[in-house]
Amino acid sequence: MxxxxxxxxxxxxxxxxxxxxxxxxxxxxxxxxxxxxxxxxxxxxxxxxxxxxxxxxxxxxxxxxxxxxxxxxxxxxxxxxxxxxxxxxxxxxxGEPYRFGQRAKNILLLAYDTAPTPLTVMIPWLLRHSLNVTLVLLGRARRYNTDHLSAEVEVIRGDDDGLGWPDQVMSFGWADQMFTVVSPDDELLRFGELRQLALERKVAIPNHFIYGVFQPVTVCGTGACYSCALRMSGSARPHLTCVDGPAFDLLDVRLD
Missing domain, CATH: 2.40.30.10 (Translation factors)
Structure with missing residues (x-):
C-alpha cells in the first residue's frame, strides 16, 4: 500500500x-x-x-x-x-481481493438498504470468467439505476422495506456463492438478518458460501487504529476490515 x-x-x-x-x-x-x-x-x-x-x-x-x-x-x-x-x-x-470458489459458477449478489457499488465492481471480472450473476436489490438499494450493467446480469428488485423477493428458495439453491452489502449504520444487525434468512431458506450453509462486505469508516487503512476490528468465532484475534477484508464469511463473524 x-x-x-x-x-x-x-x-x-x-x-x-x-x-x-x-x-x-x-x-x-x-x-x-x-x-x-x-x-x-x-x-x-x-x-x-x-x-x-x-x-x-x-x-x-x-x-x-x-x-x-x-x-x-x-x-x-x-x-x-x-x-x-x-x-x-x-x-x-x-484490503484483500474477493475470493471466489474454484468450482463456483453462479454468484448471487445482494444489496440491502445501500448502494451495491462494492458488489457491482466485481461484475466485469465475473462475466469475463463466464460466471452467472444475479443482483438482488432490497430497500433503498432498489433505487439504484442498473442501466449501465451488462444485460447478462439478472437484476431482481425485491421489497422496498424488508428482505423479501420472489423465489428466494430458488435463488439460494441456485447460488454457489453469495456476496452481500448492507447499510453501514448497523452492519452487524443487518448482516445478522441476512445470515438468518440464508439459514432458513437453504438446507445447509457451507463455509465460504455467504460473505458480508463490510464498509466501516476507515481511519488509517493500515490496521494500526483497530477502529474496523471484527470479532470472529473461534479466534481470540480480531480481524481488521482494512487489512483482512472487506469480505468475510458471515458464518465466522460474531454478529451478536
Whole structure:
C-alpha cells in the first residue's frame, strides 16, 4: 500500500445517478488492483495540498480496474465537485481481493438498504470468467439505476422495506456463492438478518458460501487504529476490515 497521486482525466455519466471517473497518471502499484480492494481518496491541489477537510476522513473509492488507455476507472455517485483536471491523493490498494470458489459458477449478489457499488465492481471480472450473476436489490438499494450493467446480469428488485423477493428458495439453491452489502449504520444487525434468512431458506450453509462486505469508516487503512476490528468465532484475534477484508464469511463473524 502506497500514498500516490492521480488526476481525473475524464468523467462519464453512465446513468443519472452514477459517474465513472477515469484517473490518469496512476502509479504502477495500482495497475493490478483487484475486485474487493479499495482506495482511500482525497481531492488535493497540484502540489498535493488538501483543498477541503470536508469530509475530514478520506473517502473509500471502489475501482473497477484499468482501461485500455491506462487510466484507472472508479465508480462514484454523481457529484458536481468532481471535475476533469482535479488531482486526487490516493492511499492503496487497501484490503484483500474477493475470493471466489474454484468450482463456483453462479454468484448471487445482494444489496440491502445501500448502494451495491462494492458488489457491482466485481461484475466485469465475473462475466469475463463466464460466471452467472444475479443482483438482488432490497430497500433503498432498489433505487439504484442498473442501466449501465451488462444485460447478462439478472437484476431482481425485491421489497422496498424488508428482505423479501420472489423465489428466494430458488435463488439460494441456485447460488454457489453469495456476496452481500448492507447499510453501514448497523452492519452487524443487518448482516445478522441476512445470515438468518440464508439459514432458513437453504438446507445447509457451507463455509465460504455467504460473505458480508463490510464498509466501516476507515481511519488509517493500515490496521494500526483497530477502529474496523471484527470479532470472529473461534479466534481470540480480531480481524481488521482494512487489512483482512472487506469480505468475510458471515458464518465466522460474531454478529451478536
Amino acid at each position: 502506497r500514498l500516490t497521486q492521480a488526476k481525473i482525466e475524464r468523467i462519464r455519466r453512465v446513468n443519472p445517478d452514477i459517474w465513472h471517473l477515469e484517473l490518469g497518471q496512476v502509479d504502477e502499484s495500482l495497475f493490478r488492483v483487484k475486485p474487493g480492494q479499495t482506495l482511500l481518496a482525497r481531492i488535493v491541489d497540484d502540489e498535493g495540498e488538501t483543498l477541503s477537510w470536508d469530509p475530514y476522513l478520506r473517502e473509500q473509492w471502489w475501482p473497477l480496474g484499468m482501461t485500455g488507455q491506462k487510466t484507472l476507472l472508479v465508480e462514484r455517485a454523481a457529484n458536481p465537485r468532481y471535475e476533469p483536471g482535479q488531482h486526487i491523493s490516493l492511499i492503496g490498494p487497501v
